[in-house]
Amino acid sequence: MKKILSFLLAAVMMAALLVGCGQQQTDAPGNDEPDQPALADGVYTADFNTDSSMFHTNETCDGKGVLTVKDGQMTIHVSLASTSIVNLFPGLKEDAQKDGAVLLQPTKDTVTYPDGLSEEVNGFDIPVPALDTEFDVALIGKKGVWYDHKVSVSNPVLKEENGDDAAAIALADGTYTIEVGFEGGSGKSHVLTPCTLKVENGAATATIVWSSEKYDYMLVDGQRFDVLTTEGGSTFEIPVRALDTPLTVIGDTTAMSTPHEIEYTLTFKSATAVEAAQ
Numbered sequence: 016m017k018k019i020l021s022f023l024l025a026a027v028m029m030a031a032l033l034v035g036c037g038q039q040q041t042d043a044p045g046n047d048e049p050d051q052p053a054l055a056d057g058v059y060t061a062d063f064n065t066d067s068s069m070f071h072t073n074e075t076c077d078g079k080g081v082l083t084v085k086d087g088q089m090t091i092h093v094s095l096a097s098t099s100i101v102n103l104f105p106g107l108k109e110d111a112q113k114d115g116a117v118l119l120q121p122t123k124d125t126v127t128y129p130d131g132l133s134e135e136v137n138g139f140d141i142p143v144p145a146l147d148t149e150f151d152v153a154l155i156g157k158k159g160v161w162y163d164h165k166v167s168v169s170n171p172v173l174k175e176e177n178g179d180d181a182a183a184i185a186l187a188d189g190t191y192t193i194e195v196g197f198e199g200g201s202g203k204s205h206v207l208t209p210c211t212l213k214v215e216n217g218a219a220t221a222t223i224v225w226s227s228e229k230y231d232y233m234l235v236d237g238q239r240f241d242v243l244t245t246e247g248g249s250t251f252e253i254p255v256r257a258l259d260t261p262l263t264v265i266g267d268t269t270a271m272s273t274p275h276e277i278e279y280t281l282t283f284k285s286a287t288a289v290e291a292a293q
Contacts, residue, residue: 054084054146058237059171061146063093066165070154071096073136075126081237082143082171089143091168092237094124098137100154105142108153108161118155125265125278133278143168174236184219184258186212190291193258195221196282203227204268207248211291212255212283219255221283224248227270234265234276258285 061082065071072078073094080093103119104111111118124138144150149165156162192209204227211222223233230249233240236256243250255262262281267274 054089054171056084056086058083058174060174061091061171062169063091064167064169070100070162070164073124073126075128080168081174082168083237089146089168090140091143092122092138092140094126094138095136098135099156100137100139101157102155103139103141104153104155104161105151106153107151108163111153111155111161123274123276125276127278135275141166146171184214184217184255185285186214186219186258186288188214188216190214191288192291193221193289194284194287195223196261196284197279198261199279200266200277204230204266204270206279206281209287210283212288219258219283220252221255223251223253223281225250225266227268229268229270230266231269231274232267234267235262255283258283258288 059082060079062078063072063080064078072080073096076094080091082089082091098121101121102111104116105119110116119139119141121137121139124136125133126136127133141152147167147169149167152164152166153161154164191212191214193212195206195208195210197205197208204225207224207226210224213220213222225248228245228247228249230251231242233251233253235253238254240251240253243252253264259282262283264279264281265276266279267276
């Protein structure tokens with residue numbers, strides 16, 4: 016009888032060990048799954064998804080924003096439907112209302128609709144903790160009430176790989192003068208033409224001089240370029256993706272009582288390019 020009990024006890028212990036080993040083998044692969052690779056530094060277009068029809072990108076943006084990745088940190092700039100949303104907070108509304116909470120301040124973005132009408136709306140630079148994952152963003156409108164929302168960012172596409180960026184700079188390395196076509200704004204200010212265009216390793220940089228000294232920064236492809244000097248007009252150096260292709264830029268003017276971002280279109284005309292004298 017004792018032999019039988021000893022045998023049964025040994026069998027039970029062996030079965031328990033086998034079950035434990037089986038569980039370890041089943042659970043292990045999940046722990047070895049590789050992390051999602053980080054997005055390389057650069058400027059992307061990306062989908063900006065929200066949980067509300069009252070909180071979304073402007074209709075001219077087709078549900079997209081400009082995602083900037085720098086040193087592994089991601090921020091998406093979105094232009095909203097109007098100026099009704101006055102602040103955002105990366106988190107929950109209860110935390111947004113605590114002392115010391117740092118609220119996201121709006122930018123003044125100018126959007127142009129298909130009928131040619133332009134409108135000023137609020138835009139925001141929103142930190143993105145991860146792609147394809149919902150995160151909390153609280154907002155407050157003109158009525159002073161906070162609301163919680165869930166948002167996510169997905170489908171990043173490097174802007175240099177977009178179809179609109181396919182045209183190359185068909186000029187040899189060197190420094191040129193080139194005529195600049197100009198559209199937009201009220202007509203009170205314009206860029207001086209011709210301008211200087213420097214081509215190095217196939218990449219072009221234009222020196223843009225405005226007729227006004229009241230511009231303090233420009234936005235090109237979602238990147239900000241601060242004024243270099245205001246002597247003789249506001250001077251900037253900006254990248255040029257392609258010649259003979261309209262380039263949409265934003266100029267921030269301080270000529271009015273409050274700064275305003277205004278949309279312009281620049282076209283660098285390759286037929287007028289003349290190599291500058293050495």
